[in-house]
Amino acid sequence: QVQLQESGPGLVKPSQTLYLTCTVSGVSMRSGTYYWSWVRQPAGQRLEWIGRISTSGSTNYSPSVESRVTISSDTSKNQFFLKLTAVTAADTAVYYCVRIHLGPYNYYDSWGQGTLVTVSS
Amino acid sequence: IQLTQSPSVLSASIGDRVTITCRASQDIRSYLGWYQQKPGKAPTVLIYGASTVHTGVPLRFSGSGSGTEFTLTISSLQPEDFATYFCQQLNSYPPAFGQGTRLEIK
Numbered sequence: 001q002v003q004l005q006e007s008g009p010g011l012v013k014p015s016q017t018l019y020l021t022c023t024v025s026g027v028s029m030r031s032g033t034y035y036w037s038w039v040r041q042p043a044g045q046r047l048e049w050i051g052r053i054s055t056s057g058s059t060n061y062s063p064s065v066e067s068r069v070t071i072s073s074d075t076s077k078n079q080f081f082l083k084l085t086a087v088t089a090a091d092t093a094v095y096y097c098v099r100i101h102l103g104p105y106n107y108y109d110s111w112g113q114g115t116l117v118t119v120s121s
Numbered sequence: 122i123q124l125t126q127s128p129s130v131l132s133a134s135i136g137d138r139v140t141i142t143c144r145a146s147q148d149i150r151s152y153l154g155w156y157q158q159k160p161g162k163a164p165t166v167l168i169y170g171a172s173t174v175h176t177g178v179p180l181r182f183s184g185s186g187s188g189t190e191f192t193l194t195i196s197s198l199q200p201e202d203f204a205t206y207f208c209q210q211l212n213s214y215p216p217a218f219g220q221g222t223r224l225e226i227k
Contacts, residue, residue, distance in 0.1 A: 111163035
């Protein structure tokens, strides 16, 4: 059974860089059936898609964070990563790493438990 | 593409049939998913492709629609169904989510 687990600091200072890691178990990230994504949710608000990475390493990002975000992966370790620069209070949210099931209709079928990141001095 | 759900809050009783609507600002064909989220938990997928029920999801959940208007229906509410429901469009990047519908016990 696939499991995704986010890890990283829970507190980041304004203007600094946020780094999160998602460790995947139960399936190889090299499987062509899936892409891998980061989604966040500020308290009481809707889910916000950040971006995704394919098995080949190609990426797509949300325009709202595109100038500040990098998603990368290390398939030998079955991990993918989020880097978000110049964070502000608006980046405070629960961050989820997610598996995207590919098919005629894609869907987000496995989610990590989420990790709360607070941006504050 | 923007997604707007209605209602934002829905009060219902056990056994009720309820319907949640998701409207897209542009034609998204059938590239729509529905997710359930319980407090403090990650979302779980219910429906994809607008109407395909994900494996393991109870058959009281159903989805319909195409183009710009979609519905999620729960045919007979059970206690475990009280949660927040989100729609998500996957027709184009970025794959946005609706604002959510909180389903609460009347």
